[in-house]
Amino acid sequence: xxxxxxxxxxxxxxxxxxxxxxxxxxxxxxxxxxxxxxxxxxxxxxxxxxxxxxxxxxxxxxxxxxxxxxxxxxxxxxxxxxxxxxxxxxxxxxxxxxxxxxxxxxxxxxxxxxxxxxxxxxxxxxxxxxxxxxxxxxxxxxxxxxxxxxxxxxxxxxxxxxxxxxxxxxxxxxxxxxxxxxxxxxxxxxxxxxxxxxxxx
Amino acid sequence: xxxxxxxxxxxxxxxxxxxxxxxxxxxxxxxxxxxxxxxxxxxxxxxxxxxxxxxxxxxxxxxxxxxxxxxxxxxxxxxxxxxxxxxxxxxxxxxxxxxxxxxxxxxxxxxxxxxxxxxxxxxxxxxxxxxxxxxxxxxxxxxxxxxxxxxxxxxxxxxxxxxxxxxxxxxxxxxxxxxxxxxxxxxxxxxxxxxxxxxxxxxxxxxxxxxxxxxxxxxxxxxxxxxxxxxxxxxxxxxxxxxxxxxxxxxxxxxxxxxxxxxxxxxxxxxxxxxxxxxxxxxxxxxxxxxxxxxxxxxxxxxxxxxxxxxxxxxxxxxxxxxxxxxxxxxxxxxxxxxxxxxxxxxxxxxxxxxxxxxxxxxxxxxxxxxxxxxxxxxxxxxxxxxxxxxxxxxxxxxxxxxxxxxxxxxxxxxxxxxxxxxxxxxxxxxxxxxxxxxxxxxxxxxxxxxxxxxxxxxxxxxxxxxx
Numbered sequence: 001x002x003x004x005x006x007x008x009x010x011x012x013x014x015x016x017x018x019x020x021x022x023x024x025x026x027x028x029x030x031x032x033x034x035x036x037x038x039x040x041x042x043x044x045x046x047x048x049x050x051x052x053x054x055x056x057x058x059x060x061x062x063x064x065x066x067x068x069x070x071x072x073x074x075x076x077x078x079x080x081x082x083x084x085x086x087x088x089x090x091x092x093x094x095x096x097x098x099x100x101x102x103x104x105x106x107x108x109x110x111x112x113x114x115x116x117x118x119x120x121x122x123x124x125x126x127x128x129x130x131x132x133x134x135x136x137x138x139x140x141x142x143x144x145x146x147x148x149x150x151x152x153x154x155x156x157x158x159x160x161x162x163x164x165x166x167x168x169x170x171x172x173x174x175x176x177x178x179x180x181x182x183x184x185x186x187x188x189x190x191x192x193x194x195x196x197x198x199x200x201x
Numbered sequence: 202x203x204x205x206x207x208x209x210x211x212x213x214x215x216x217x218x219x220x221x222x223x224x225x226x227x228x229x230x231x232x233x234x235x236x237x238x239x240x241x242x243x244x245x246x247x248x249x250x251x252x253x254x255x256x257x258x259x260x261x262x263x264x265x266x267x268x269x270x271x272x273x274x275x276x277x278x279x280x281x282x283x284x285x286x287x288x289x290x291x292x293x294x295x296x297x298x299x300x301x302x303x304x305x306x307x308x309x310x311x312x313x314x315x316x317x318x319x320x321x322x323x324x325x326x327x328x329x330x331x332x333x334x335x336x337x338x339x340x341x342x343x344x345x346x347x348x349x350x351x352x353x354x355x356x357x358x359x360x361x362x363x364x365x366x367x368x369x370x371x372x373x374x375x376x377x378x379x380x381x382x383x384x385x386x387x388x389x390x391x392x393x394x395x396x397x398x399x400x401x402x403x404x405x406x407x408x409x410x411x412x413x414x415x416x417x418x419x420x421x422x423x424x425x426x427x428x429x430x431x432x433x434x435x436x437x438x439x440x441x442x443x444x445x446x447x448x449x450x451x452x453x454x455x456x457x458x459x460x461x462x463x464x465x466x467x468x469x470x471x472x473x474x475x476x477x478x479x480x481x482x483x484x485x486x487x488x489x490x491x492x493x494x495x496x497x498x499x500x501x502x503x504x505x506x507x508x509x510x511x512x513x514x515x516x517x518x519x520x521x522x523x524x525x526x527x528x529x530x531x532x533x534x535x536x537x538x539x540x541x542x543x544x545x546x547x548x549x550x551x552x553x554x555x556x557x558x559x560x561x562x563x564x565x566x567x568x569x570x571x572x573x574x575x576x577x578x579x580x581x582x583x584x585x586x587x588x589x590x591x592x593x594x595x596x597x598x599x600x601x602x603x604x605x606x607x608x609x610x611x612x613x614x615x616x617x618x619x620x621x622x623x624x625x626x627x628x629x630x631x632x633x634x635x636x637x638x639x640x641x642x643x644x645x646x647x648x649x650x651x652x653x654x655x656x657x658x659x660x661x662x663x664x665x666x667x668x669x
Contacts, residue, residue: 016524017517018397018497022635027616031267031282033241033289035350045637074517076398079431080635082333082347083239102398105367105433106333110349163365165225176351177250180359183219183227187255187361190218190229200454200462201231201259201326 001115003173007096008142009069011133012059017074021107024078024086038085039092060093064136068093070143072126072133073100077118078107087114097143099150101126112166113176117145119160129158145171205472207369208438209404212344212469216327218361228364231326232343233356234312235262235299237290238616239331243354244293253297255360260299261321264290265311266616268304270579270606275305283617297357310582310608313337313550317421318582320450324439324466329356334550334632335434336427340420341447342439342469344404347428367433368478370403371471374411376485381666383490383560384419385552385630385649387411388426390488393501395481400432403479406471407437411485417446418556425551426632429498438470490665492537493634493647495525500634504652504664508535528636529644530624537662540646544627545576545657546639547603547650549613552630553581555588557650561630562594564654564668570602571660577604577619579611603657615640628656 029041047058054061060068071077071090077100078086087110090098098111099119111118121129132139132152142151145167150158169176180187194201206214218227233256240262247253254260267283268274278284287304294301302309308319313334316322328338328345331353338345352362372391392399405427407420415423420437427435437443444463447453454462489503500522502509510533511522526533531540547553547561558578570576578598580586586608589595595605612619613631621627621643630653631638634645646662655663 015517015520017521018499020497020633020635022633022638026637026641027614030238030616031280031286033245033286035242045641050641074521076401076431079397080333080633082331082335082349084242084331084349084351087349102401104398104431105401106347106349106428110351113349113351163225164223165221165363176363177252177355177358180227180355180361180363184359186219186227187229187359191360194229198325198462198465200323200458 001173001175004115004117004145004170006142006144006146007069008140009096010065010067010137011070011072011129011139011141012065012068013130013133014059014071014073015130018076018079019073020080021078021083021086022080025083025089030083030085035088036092038089039094042089042093069096070141071095071098072129073098075101077103079104082106084110087111087116091116099126099129112170115170115173117143117170119150121158121160125158205475207471207475207477208342208406208436208469209344209369210475212325212327213366215325224365226364226366227361228327230329230356230360230362231259232316232321232328233260234316234328234330234335235260235353236266236312236330236332237264237286238266239350240293240353241286241289242350243357244297246354247357252358254299254357257298259360260357261316262290262294262299263302263309263312263315264304266610266614268609269618270609270611272607274607307583307587310585311550311553311610313425314553314581314585317341318584320447320453323447323453323462324443325469329362333428334425337421337425337550339424339427339435340417340437341443342436342466344434344436346434368403369476370400370405370432370479371477371481372405372407373409373480373482374407374485375409375482376411377414378411378485378488381490381651381669382488383649383651384415384422386488386491388423389491389493389498389501389647390483391481392426392430392498393491394483395430397429397497397499398431400427400430403432404434404436405430405432407435412437413440416556417442418554421554422551426498429632439466490649490652492652492662494529494531494537495522496528496634496636497521497525498632498634498647500525502537504537504662506537508533508537510534538664540626540662542626542628542656542661543574544621544625545574545653546579546612546627546629546631547577547653548579548581548611549631550581551632552650553579553585555585557630558585558589558594561650561654562597564651564665565601565658566597568601568658570657574657574660576602576657577606577612579606580608582608612639614638628653628662
């Protein structure tokens with residue numbers, strides 16, 4: 001996984017609440033057996049009409065937001081399915097950070113596995129960033145994971161919380177499986193104990 | 202004496218392999234269920250890294266999302282991408298030596314119906330699957346939740362997950378349900394009350410007299426939609442109903458081992474005085490048959506209500522409701538029972554079990570569906586289908602004008618040929634009413650099997666209590 005580095009990018013406002021995984025990547029695109037190439041289908045049914053033409057007033061189709069790297073979203077982003085195709089599609093589009101007041105658990109976890117940073121902030125701060133993002137490509141925000149700070153286009157600094165382990169993995173581009181396999185001895189010993197205490201498993 | 206624990210605490214503690222200083226744990230996984238949509242990239246990852254499946258004997262695969270529910274599917278799946286995914290699962294199951302139920306096997310069906318049916322799911326286990334409705338298995342007092350494909354690969358390779366513990370939430374349904382009110386109405390009513398983010402960061406334990414009175418099928422329906430309330434998982438403490446369901450199943454323990462398991466399972470309950478971070482209590486008597494009117498599972502109202510207006514809401518929900526009403530083609534003030542339906546879908550991991558089919562059949566017996574109505578029944582597994590045929594239920598549906606189909610996820614998520622057309626409106630026993638969920642521009646109203654059956658007869662959303 002690529003290391004998550006400090007960057008400055010365009011933020012797009014998506015104030016709709018409960019943006020679900022079916023909106024992020026409709027089921028028609030779950031039939032791939034690859035992880036890549038889904039960016040063009042991110043938000044497909046909101047972004048294109050049935051003939052495949054872009055819907056002009058969808059935020060990511062507007063000229064100033066076509067290179068969005070930060071989404072400022074309404075409450076409960078990513079609710080619904082466990083499909084990792086949702087973060088794959090967003091990451092492939094170029095999204096690196098999503099800010100909301102809350103995320104669905106599975107989507108939240110899936111994002112970290114794909115080098116993306118979901119940030120939870122209180123409603124007032126999301127509102128402030130939403131307003132900033134509304135200013136189009138003039139609103140370039142800086143996200144510094146190391147310092148746990150978002151800097152708005154006019155220099156306002158907003159601190160955010162992040163799980164220490166997840167932060168460490170993102171900053172260093174670490175692969176979870178590799179980390180877990182270092183604990184193989186503990187898994188072995190759990191299994192042999194469990195073979196005694198719960199032999200039916 | 203140790204501090205009182207919740208059911209969730211007990212199962213969690215029994216599965217911690219290691220814990221870091223910051224509370225990040227390695228959690229052991231007892232059962233891993235796999236289907237064709239969220240697994241190909243995980244198996245590919247194993248191949249690329251030269252890894253194998255650590256515990257193939259604890260891993261079970263079944264194709265369900267993509268498979269057509271019509272005859273001949275074992276020979277040919279028309280949609281090329283679907284066919285490739287199912288073929289990839291065939292190959293991966295074979296190459297990695299995991300238990301597999303292909304479409305040619307009568308035991309094939311929706312993964313969350315097959316697992317319990319075959320006795321793979323047992324009380325006190327940890328169960329995961331690359332599907333959010335894994336919450337279903339919580340009905341057994343198993344800690345069960347959906348995971349993404351990266352985590353599928355992680356479990357395949359290590360039989361563990363990296364997890365932090367969630368908070369405890371209690372949802373108590375007291376008293377008794379009134380006639381015509383079902384497990385589906387309970388679970389929808391809870392989401393209607395708490396919202397789709399109400400359970401975020403929590404594991405819900407459902408308890409109370411009305412939950413205790415449910416069959417295993419009903420309990421699975423309740424837990425199935427815990428995810429729709431935002432919870433990581435839903436749990437119901439195991440009891441005699443659970444033990445009787447499990448006893449004798451193909452992969453459940455037998456003889457002395459069953460007795461040993463039973464002794465442990467009987468300790469799986471929330472201790473007196475254990476702490477819950479959040480508590481919700483609903484009187485069973487207050488729950489009515491409900492229906493969803495919008496495009497979020499929290500958009501729930503009793504069938505006797507009218508379509509709400511955006512002004513009835515606050516904050517970001519106002520815009521969301523405007524969008525929902527536009528998408529659903531509904532007008533504020535319209536009576537829910539005046540909404541005309543053209544499609545009825547009975548099935549899914551929420552309501553595709555034998556008890557669901559029996560309940561719906563009772564409503565339609567001796568009657569005909571409304572002319573022009575497209576109504577389908579899709580049993581959750583080949584064995585459910587077989588049992589329904591043996592009991593004469595299949596014939597009741599066929600005589601009434603329903604299509605009687607083969608097992609699969611079908612119209613719950615429209616990844617297969619069973620889909621809604623644009624602006625078609627469906628009374629559906631499934632779990633999500635998201636935009637486009639059952640087909641592009643399709644409109645979904647979530648209901649119980651009984652309510653779906655009633656709508657099939659009358660051609661509009663109907664209070665099933667008028668038919669019983």
